[in-house]
Amino acid sequence: MFNNFVYQNPVRILFGKGQIAQLDRQIPKDAKILLTYGGGSIFKNGVYEQVKEALSGRNVIEFGGIEANPTYETLMKAVELAKKENIDFLLAVGGGSVLDGTKFIAAAIPYEGDDAWQLVTGKARIREATPIGAVLTLPATGSEMNFFAVISRKETHEKKGMGHPLLYPVFSVLDPETTYSLPKQQIANGIADAFTHVMEQYMTYPVNAEIQDRMAESIIQTLIAVAPKTLENPTDYEARANFMWAATVALNGFIGVGVPQDWATHDIGHELTASHGIDHARTLAVVLPHLLKLKKKDKRGKLIQYAKRVWNLSGTDDELVEGAIQKTIDFYESLDIPTKASAYGVGQETIDKIVSRFKEREIVLGERADITPEVVGEILEMSI
Numbered sequence: 001m002f003n004n005f006v007y008q009n010p011v012r013i014l015f016g017k018g019q020i021a022q023l024d025r026q027i028p029k030d031a032k033i034l035l036t037y038g039g040g041s042i043f044k045n046g047v048y049e050q051v052k053e054a055l056s057g058r059n060v061i062e063f064g065g066i067e068a069n070p071t072y073e074t075l076m077k078a079v080e081l082a083k084k085e086n087i088d089f090l091l092a093v094g095g096g097s098v099l100d101g102t103k104f105i106a107a108a109i110p111y112e113g114d115d116a117w118q119l120v121t122g123k124a125r126i127r128e129a130t131p132i133g134a135v136l137t138l139p140a141t142g143s144e145m146n147f148f149a150v151i152s153r154k155e156t157h158e159k160k161g162m163g164h165p166l167l168y169p170v171f172s173v174l175d176p177e178t179t180y181s182l183p184k185q186q187i188a189n190g191i192a193d194a195f196t197h198v199m200e201q202y203m204t205y206p207v208n209a210e211i212q213d214r215m216a217e218s219i220i221q222t223l224i225a226v227a228p229k230t231l232e233n234p235t236d237y238e239a240r241a242n243f244m245w246a247a248t249v250a251l252n253g254f255i256g257v258g259v260p261q262d263w264a265t266h267d268i269g270h271e272l273t274a275s276h277g278i279d280h281a282r283t284l285a286v287v288l289p290h291l292l293k294l295k296k297k298d299k300r301g302k303l304i305q306y307a308k309r310v311w312n313l314s315g316t317d318d319e320l321v322e323g324a325i326q327k328t329i330d331f332y333e334s335l336d337i338p339t340k341a342s343a344y345g346v347g348q349e350t351i352d353k354i355v356s357r358f359k360e361r362e363i364v365l366g367e368r369a370d371i372t373p374e375v376v377g378e379i380l381e382m383s384i
């Protein structure tokens with residue numbers, strides 16, 4: 001059944017060439033700003049200069065070094081700095097990791113408890129957050145227009161998602177030209193991540209939600225069409241702009257309203273990043289195809305719809321199901337992204353650890369809450 005829903009997305013998007021120049025108007029005049037960034041890509045591609053120029057004369061301090069898969073340990077240093085400096089606006093400049101990390105910082109600044117990790121686990125409630133703005137330089141996660149963040153903890157090898165409406169950015173600047181400097185591998189990752197975000201919300205069972213289904217299909221078709229162009233020619237503005245916007249709408253909540261959602265691939269993938277350091281998007285490609293194979297009966301209706309509408313396949317229903325899964329594998333592989341966990345040295349030992357972690361946490365996954373830890377084990381065993 002098409003479920004009831006409430007939808008509100010407050011993020012102001014400033015999309016296109018030169019939009020960083022608008023920053024001054026987006027941030028309150030008297031704000032004390034903390035500019036957060038990652039490992040330094042913003043210094044090499046001119047983004048830092050553009051941001052500084054847009055904010056010249058403003059009260060800005062900086063915190064760099066937020067790593068890919070941002071860690072609690074690093075982020076707490078930013079929280080300390082922000083508290084000391086009485087920061088009242090956060091400006092995240094970078095990819096999903098910088099944005100996610102900044103969302104955690106935003107929640108942790110006003111938090112008065114003594115263990116801020118509880119904001120990630122959900123044991124502590126987020127009641128307040130410092131406002132955030134973002135300049136996105138890597139299309140992939142959708143973090144620029146959603147309220148989620150995924151935070152890692154080095155000490156315990158954990159990687160967990162958190163979310164709260166107070167963590168929506170006030171605005172996000174999306175200038176496709178800032179992404180020209182991305183290495184091919186990061187573009188491939190971004191395409192695979194956005195593709196999988198759509199699949200998590202679409203590849204479940206039909207509930208006659210035509211708008212969500214057709215939008216999901218159009219995002220996937222757009223990604224399929226622009227992938228070779230934007231990989232081949234990084235400065236093709238039209239291709240990059242279409243990719244960037246596709247990645248945003250893939251996870252800004254719109255296609256997920258009123259429909260069942262899966263997210264098992266992401267939850268299993270986070271464990272692979274936590275244990276083997278595999279890039280987020282690459283973990284998805286080694287899980288989803290095997291999950292689809294294992295759950296092909298439950299997902300049959302949608303697999304058939306996807307085969308016909310997205311891949312223009314024809315044949316018997318059984319052929320369509322098999323064809324849909326094969327096309328999914330071929331798509332990841334066309335991005336030079338392996339679909340086997342064994343490609344990263346994942347073996348039975350890791351699988352056993354992941355299964356026992358899920359057992360400890362009593363986690364069941366999937367749109368029907370029937371992917372038990374044992375089923376997670378089966379999926380991963382198919383992948384090695």
Ligand code: NZQ
Pocket residue numbers: 037038039040041042045066067068069070094095096097098100137138139140141142143146148149150178179180181182183186189190193251266280
């Ligand atoms: O750190 P710097 O030097 O900036 O370099 C980054 C990093 O090494 C580099 N990069 C970013 N923009 C660049 C650039 N290099 C050259 N030119 C540019 N324009 O790319 C590398 C990867 O960046 P990262 O931010 O880690 O990648 P991504 O955007 O894919 O983010 C991945 C993180 O987001 C989480 C993932 O789990 C992972 O931790 N996710 C967040 C979600 C959300 N908030 O809704 C949902 C996703 O499913 C995902 O889980």
Ligand code: ZN
Pocket residue numbers: 141193196197266280
């Ligand atoms: Zn993702």
